[in-house]
Amino acid sequence: xxxxxxxxxxxxxxxxxxxxxxxxxxxxxxxxxxSLTNNNYVEASVSKSERLDYQLIxxxxxxxxxxxxxxxxxxxxxxxxxxxxxxxxxxxxxxVQKNIEVQKGDTLISVLTDLGLDRDAANDxxxxxxxxxxxxxxxxxxxxxxxxxxxxxxxxILRLNALVIEPEIGERVVVSQNETGEYLVEKIKDELxxxxxxxxxxxxxxxxxxxxxHGVPLRVVNKFIQIFAYSVxxxxxxxxxxxxxxxxxxxxxxxxESVKSGDIVYAGLILRNNRISLYRYEDKKGNADYYNETGxxxxxxxxxxxxxxxxxxxxxxxxxxxxxxxxxxxxxxxxYAAPTGTPVLAGGDGVVxxxxxxxxxxxxVKIRHNSEFATxxxxxxxxxxxIRPGVRVKQGQVIGYVGxxxxxxxxxxxxxxxxNGRRVNPRTIKASTGENLKGQNLKNFKVQVANIKKSYQNMxxxxxxxxxxxx
Ligand SMILES: [Zn+2]
Numbered sequence: 001x002x003x004x005x006x007x008x009x010x011x012x013x014x015x016x017x018x019x020x021x022x023x024x025x026x027x028x029x030x031x032x033x034x035s036l037t038n039n040n041y042v043e044a045s046v047s048k049s050e051r052l053d054y055q056l057i058x059x060x061x062x063x064x065x066x067x068x069x070x071x072x073x074x075x076x077x078x079x080x081x082x083x084x085x086x087x088x089x090x091x092x093x094x095x096v097q098k099n100i101e102v103q104k105g106d107t108l109i110s111v112l113t114d115l116g117l118d119r120d121a122a123n124d125x126x127x128x129x130x131x132x133x134x135x136x137x138x139x140x141x142x143x144x145x146x147x148x149x150x151x152x153x154x155x156x157i158l159r160l161n162a163l164v165i166e167p168e169i170g171e172r173v174v175v176s177q178n179e180t181g182e183y184l185v186e187k188i189k190d191e192l193x194x195x196x197x198x199x200x201x202x203x204x205x206x207x208x209x210x211x212x213x214h215g216v217p218l219r220v221v222n223k224f225i226q227i228f229a230y231s232v233x234x235x236x237x238x239x240x241x242x243x244x245x246x247x248x249x250x251x252x253x254x255x256x257e258s259v260k261s262g263d264i265v266y267a268g269l270i271l272r273n274n275r276i277s278l279y280r281y282e283d284k285k286g287n288a289d290y291y292n293e294t295g296x297x298x299x300x301x302x303x304x305x306x307x308x309x310x311x312x313x314x315x316x317x318x319x320x321x322x323x324x325x326x327x328x329x330x331x332x333x334x335x336y337a338a339p340t341g342t343p344v345l346a347g348g349d350g351v352v353x354x355x356x357x358x359x360x361x362x363x364x365v366k367i368r369h370n371s372e373f374a375t376x377x378x379x380x381x382x383x384x385x386x387i388r389p390g391v392r393v394k395q396g397q398v399i400g401y402v403g404x405x406x407x408x409x410x411x412x413x414x415x416x417x418x419x420n421g422r423r424v425n426p427r428t429i430k431a432s433t434g435e436n437l438k439g440q441n442l443k444n445f446k447v448q449v450a451n452i453k454k455s456y457q458n459m460x461x462x463x464x465x466x467x468x469x470x471x
Pocket of ligand 1: 333
């Protein structure tokens with residue numbers, strides 16, 4: 001016989017009160033064990049005052065063992081039965097938290113029906129949600145979290161208690177179910193505070209680890225490197241004792257949780273007592289860029305090397321003995337050796353002028369950047385998709401791949417910079433293809449620079465010695 005039958009059977013016996021005591025004790029133990037295993041639903045189902053009652057009864061049992069009848073009214077038996085059925089139903093139901101990663105091809109409906117919701121409920125949620133969030137914005141890789149009540153014996157979904165979508169960091173759309181089973185949708189935005197952080201330090205070994213050692217988040221470090229990639233060759237230009245300086249924004253929640261490492265306001269490098277300072281400036285249209293103190297954009301300076309790869313210079317610019325033709329001639333570009341297939345990047349924003357097989361150059365691309373500057377790339381294995389004359393390209397865009405077509409002894413890219421029709425050394429040019437700040441923008445920028453300078457003189461007192469380099 002099971003415990004319920006035993007209870008019924010035994011209740012017929014004289015020692016009712018013992019059974020009652022046992023019943024309460026078992027129920028209390030059940031409730032206690034449940035409170036250990038799943039706090040939430042016990043909290044929800046057994047109110048504090050009810051628990052207090054059990055405690056009272058338990059104490060009375062201990063104190064009044066001589067006269068048990070006085071403690072237990074006859075209604076107690078019903079109470080026990082009620083408690084048992086409540087406890088046993090709790091045992092069958094369980095709240096679970098599920099995190100769902102949206103897969104390619106998933107829709108909100110498919111996600112919900114995969115969770116075990118029926119089509120009607122899924123549609124209902126879809127239309128309610130639409131008022132706050134377009135479910136078609138769900139992207140592969142996005143994470144949703146759901147709180148579900150399931151039947152522990154069958155694993156069936158009994159209820160969707162909540163569904164949380166995070167369209168953006170610090171923003172949540174929450175679907176929940178009220179007592180009558182109706183779905184409600186709410187949009188919650190975290191209040192974010194912008195904090196200004198700064199760091200400075202000596203570069204030991206590599207820049208990235210040095211900056212991270214000083215507490216700069218990797219995301220910010222990468223931005224810092226990007227900003228300087230236009231004017232500094234990190235592989236060759238850094239020396240022992242060089243320093244970095246950075247002022248950046250951090251977006252934090254009211255609990256101080258870092259949500260987003262924001263924009264770099266100021267980035268400085270002190271390379272052998274030569275300080276390169278770059279300041280962020282955002283114009284009225286919302287275009288942001290980095291400028292030196294005089295308002296000259298650093299971003300648009302032509303690349304010294306059209307590869308995102310620490311390539312070896314296999315042949316420098318200038319006079320050399322030709323490896324194939326064996327005579328002395330001038331090498332009109334720089335050769336960077338890299339594995340076949342390494343992407344070749346546009347040295348600056350511009351328009352493709354030539355993209356074809358060009359004799360000794362092999363597969364060749366020429367890009368015009370502005371009225372002064374053009375760049376050319378030779379010996380490529382092939383061209384990137386869409387690269388043909390007339391096409392506009394962005395700096396850093398892949399235009400082709402390293403190869404050894406034409407007159408070449410091994411895989412490399414031959415990189416030329418043409419200034420006013422003359423080929424110049426890409427390693428030494430100071431070619432700006434971007435717009436200098438002018439007029440009101442320049443005025444605003446100068447005020448901003450003055451403010452930043454004032455604050456960084458306090459922040460970076462230890463780096464005082466170097467003068468501001470005119471770069
Ligand atoms: Zn060459």
